[in-house]
Amino acid sequence: MIIDFHTHAFPDNVAERALKRVESKGGIKPKFDGTLSGLLLSMDKAGISISVVLSIATRPGQFDSILKWSGTIRSDRIIPFPSVHPDDYYVQEHIREIKKQGFKGLKMHPYFQNFYVDEERMFPVYETIAGSDLILVLHCGFDFAYERIDRAGPQRILRVVERCPELKLVAAHSGGWQQWDDVEKLLTGKNIYFEISFSQGFMNDKQFKRMIVKHSSDLILFGTDTPWADQKAALENFENLKISQDIKSNIFFKNAMRLLKIDDS
Ligand SMILES: [Zn+2]
Numbered sequence: 227m228i229i230d231f232h233t234h235a236f237p238d239n240v241a242e243r244a245l246k247r248v249e250s251k252g253g254i255k256p257k258f259d260g261t262l263s264g265l266l267l268s269m270d271k272a273g274i275s276i277s278v279v280l281s282i283a284t285r286p287g288q289f290d291s292i293l294k295w296s297g298t299i300r301s302d303r304i305i306p307f308p309s310v311h312p313d314d315y316y317v318q319e320h321i322r323e324i325k326k327q328g329f330k331g332l333k334m335h336p337y338f339q340n341f342y343v344d345e346e347r348m349f350p351v352y353e354t355i356a357g358s359d360l361i362l363v364l365h366c367g368f369d370f371a372y373e374r375i376d377r378a379g380p381q382r383i384l385r386v387v388e389r390c391p392e393l394k395l396v397a398a399h400s401g402g403w404q405q406w407d408d409v410e411k412l413l414t415g416k417n418i419y420f421e422i423s424f425s426q427g428f429m430n431d432k433q434f435k436r437m438i439v440k441h442s443s444d445l446i447l448f449g450t451d452t453p454w455a456d457q458k459a460a461l462e463n464f465e466n467l468k469i470s471q472d473i474k475s476n477i478f479f480k481n482a483m484r485l486l487k488i489d490d491s
Pocket of ligand 1: 232234451
């Protein structure tokens with residue numbers, strides 16, 4: 227059993243455009259066509275049972291269409307996380323609507339959505355997410371498609387964790403993409419999950435393994451960020467990391483099953 231906690235897919239009629247936009251900004255080639263059927267094929271090829279599909283509302287007005295589409299794609303193999311935009315006047319109501327419709331969490335992205343993770347206006351948002359018992363997946367660290375302005379670095383994430391300890395936070399890219407020295411200093415051992423996409427190969431295996439041990443393998447989730455990485459290749463890379471099979475099982479599915487409340491019967 228393998229769960230990929232960080233994937234993206236788009237409605238068929240916008241997939242091509244959505245991928246092109248990121249590709250031209252970030253200079254990175256997608257590994258499948260961005261559609262749901264493309265994702266399912268990629269999962270089959272890689273041997274991945276379940277994907278968490280993360281959407282990002284790049285404008286407040288996208289809330290409804292993302293929520294609606296998320297409802298149409300959910301299945302035993304696809305767990306969609308809708309999204310709210312911090313500029314949305316109805317952000318609180320929309321978070322509660324996500325919960326009401328039975329979704330397990332949502333995604334926010336400080337670069338695509340133009341916010342700093344620790345700015346004052348974000349705390350009521352985090353509190354509502356926590357109060358609704360939803361999981362928040364947050365892009366953390368720098369983003370390859372954007373200028374290196376610190377919007378979601380470890381110091382800022384630490385403020386979020388300290389002020390909102392009840393938030394079920396999944397910090398993408400091992401706590402902070404290409405800010406891992408500070409992640410090690412400030413975030414390892416805190417009560418948040420690290421999702422590991424775009425980590426192996428970007429930091430050396432020695433640091434990666436050290437972080438897994440320091441943080442606790444109970445709080446680490448396998449993720450690939452496909453289509454921006456190839457699911458099969460990312461999975462094989464992690465499978466080849468020299469750590470114990472128990473740790474790998476935690477990271478590949480056990481932690482995700484517990485967090486997502488998936489019943490293993
Ligand atoms: Zn992503």
